[in-house]
Amino acid sequence: MTSYLGGALGVMGGIYTAGGISGAHMNPAFSLAMCLIEQFPWWKFPIFVAVQIVGSFIAAGAVYVVYYDAIWHHSNGTLTVTGPQETASIFATYPADFVSIGNGFLDQVIGTGVLIIVVMGIMDPRNKPVPKGLEPVVVALLVLSIECSMGANCGCPLNPARDIGPRLFTYLAGWGPEVFSRGNGWWWVPLVAPLLGAAVGTYLYQLFVAFHYPEEKSEALAEQGSIVLVNTAISSADIGRSPKERDSGETEPAGYPPPQSPSSTVSPTVPITTLKES
Known part of the structure; x- marks a missing residue:
């Protein structure tokens, strides 16, 4: 629970920090959703994804440096990916022993789909408006609620960059190739499933919500707080x-x-x- 709260607050801080410059694109799934609704140019998508992965890699390095002594103390001098003294899950996500690849894939499609649907509702000026300046807080609460309710299966990555960046760091920092083989080769699921979930969530919102709005004049949008x-x-x-x-x-x-x-x-x-x- 503490790690979920820290992650949600980190999302909030990131949006407050970079929202006015880049739109706070911290997740390739969100960037893909914005491309699908033509709110973000496709040519920027690979650039943003690359930067998101690099940022996650650097963040994993910072965590390793800050908790260097604690990691080596807990692991008893051996960096492992499995067992009671494993430390790889500090950085990347791994499925529980009882979770299959198929179940984990569906978990991430649904989780990311819910994330994108609600984020689009928050962003839509025709919907119930969030008080100006509180959007990052609401998104953080959304992330926290998804992680608390759906994190038991596989840690709820929801973000391809957040998973592959730290996974690459652990591979290079001494945990070895097992970071890619654990969980029957789980590593590709947090890359693919959230992107599919983002596409599904985007089109579900358009189909069941946005499609049903009547033609609105600018005065109506202004009354809802949209300038x-x-x-x-x-x-x-x-x-x-x-x-x-x-x-x-x-x-x-x-x-x-x-x-x-x-x-x-x-x-x-x-x-x-x-x-x-x-």
Whole structure:
């Protein structure tokens, strides 16, 4: 439970830190979902996945350095992947002894599908809005709930990069090739199943939720807290009109706005781009 809580809080911190720059794409499954709904360009997908894996690899290295003494003390001087003194599961996920490959694969498809469905509901401005600034907290609670309810089978990876990056680190750091052979070659399941789950979750949300929204005007989206910024090129005829006139059609008193100063260097033919709330 403690590790699940730490992971969920880590997701929250990552979103707060990088959400404004990259959209906080920490999971290839999420990146794939955004590509499928045309909110993210396909050409960026392999780049983001590569960076996500490298980031996970580096994070695993940081964990190893911080807990170096504890890892070697617990393992009694031998880095193992199985047995009571194994430490490989600190970094990557492995299925429980009673879980088959098929059951684990289905587990990850369903778990990641649920994750993507709810994340899309959180992101959808036509749905019940999350108070602005609290989206990372809600996503963290979502991750925590999935991990607590579905983590018993295989540790609930839900994220291909989060699994393969640390797995590669343990392979190189001394745990050896058994990190790929344990669990009847489990390693490929956290790579493939979450991506399939992301696709399934994306299309289920579109089919059962997004498809059923009526045509909404911008005023309705604004009432739900969604601000749409529109780039508008203003013609030379509009330069002499105030923003209020351009938006509402109302007329300002004569002499408004004041005439341009002769020293002004702005040409009336230069297109000006504004952001209009619609």
